[in-house]
Amino acid sequence: MLRAISILSLMFFAALPARAEKVVAGLSQNRVSITATFVGSEILIFGAVKRDAPPPNDSPLQVIVVVEGPAHPITVRKKDKRFGIWVNTDSIELAAAPSFYAVATSAPLTETLSILDDLKHVISVERSIRISDNPFTNEDPRDFTRALIRIREKSGLYKLMENSVKLQEETLFDTRIALPANVTEGDYRTRIYLTRDGNVASQYETVINVQKVGLERWIFNLAHEQPLIYGILSLVIAIAAGWGASALFRVILRT
16 A cells, blocks of 8 residues: 555656756847858847756756857868878768857856767767768778868867856856858757756757848859859959950050
């Protein structure tokens, strides 16, 4: 009888709603338009932590914000100096690498996220790059992924911004993610994680749409959908520009 009562009690408490923390977040803009004068954009990501009970005092709350651009296959090549000339030698085909990747944290990433949860949720930039299985290469793919990360960090496409998320009283948070002028258009997956002791307690996801508009969109569509017309127009514009420059130069010489 006592055993039956204990089982029923456990089932009752298991059916009760969990007193968990939940992310409530927003963006300053969820659409970025690329125009001829586009020099980049800055996205304000903000939010709050919704609770059903007071927060625990044994472990501090941390916040991680991830903004990820469209992923595409890419070939990474190694250059070696042969007979005084730099030439491409070995290469590795990566199955997919994000065109843009930014990670902002409220504390150092190693203190904010465990290795296990990084593997599970694919948060760090190293985890976001998928490597193709190629049995015909003896090269270590990690060397190529690290090289890709270094190159894209220099161009502002990959970022790790530790301690850049402002967290107030474990309730309100905000950070800013800058998109450079050379971003690729598409849907930018935006994820927010709450962690305690390196483990993800809650997460929220939304999308930022980055798209060419106006003349840039028309030229882009023309180049991809009507390449012959695009080539003819480019040739006509080049000839007209050259003739116009030549005529202007002759007028200047006569005066």
